[in-house]
């Protein structure tokens with residue numbers, strides 16, 4: 001069974017979103033999200049990103065589905081016809097993960113990324129299939145209405161991958177750092 005990782009940017013007060021959007025504008029951080037979730041060892045494959053309905057619709061209309069990745073959206077109303085044909089719509093995280101084990105997706109998909117929001121992150125972090133959390137720690141507080149769940153102590157900070165900067169980044173006067181937590185109980 002495939003493992004998955006989470007990727008999230010969290011501000012100083014634990015927030016991740018405000019009014020359906022990101023509370024900050026960090027262009028390079030968005031590029032990091034894009035680069036990381038697209039990264040492949042086998043260029044004939046692609047990665048999957050799993051997200052809640054609000055996260056999907058938080059992406060500007062012209063930019064969704066997010067390109068070069070299989071977009072899987074979770075909703076309790078999967079029969080709705082508001083999604084384009086190339087989006088996979090599932091009614092639970094388990095259903096999404098099961099689908100990724102089926103032919104042809106099991107051969108086509110290299111990495112699985114959980115990209116939010118709050119409840120999806122929480123359920124994913126509790127799973128034994130959760131490998132890592134790629135967390136951008138934003139060192140400023142923003143007004144938020146969506147928050148990242150508590151990181152339990154079965155996650156430990158590990159060294160960044162070779163292609164991820166260790167040092168503090170800065171954009172528009174906002175400082176942030178890329179961190180990786182790994183689930184140790186696996």
Ligand SMILES: NC(=O)c1ccc[n+]([C@@H]2O[C@H](COP(=O)([O-])OP(=O)(O)OC[C@H]3O[C@@H](n4cnc5c(N)ncnc54)[C@H](OP(=O)(O)O)[C@@H]3O)[C@@H](O)[C@H]2O)c1
Pocket residue numbers: 007008009010015016017018019020021022051052053054055056058074075076077090091092093115116117118119120123146
């Ligand atoms: N900073 C970051 O890295 C980051 C990442 C992601 C999102 N965000 C921000 O966070 C906010 C959105 O997050 P959110 O927590 O409010 O909402 P969300 O998780 O994106 O979407 C919530 C909706 O997803 C569906 N859903 C969630 N869990 C489900 C499950 N287990 N099974 C079936 N359906 C499920 C439900 O849809 P239905 O109501 O249709 O049933 C639910 O109402 C936005 O502001 C976004 O910009 C930030």
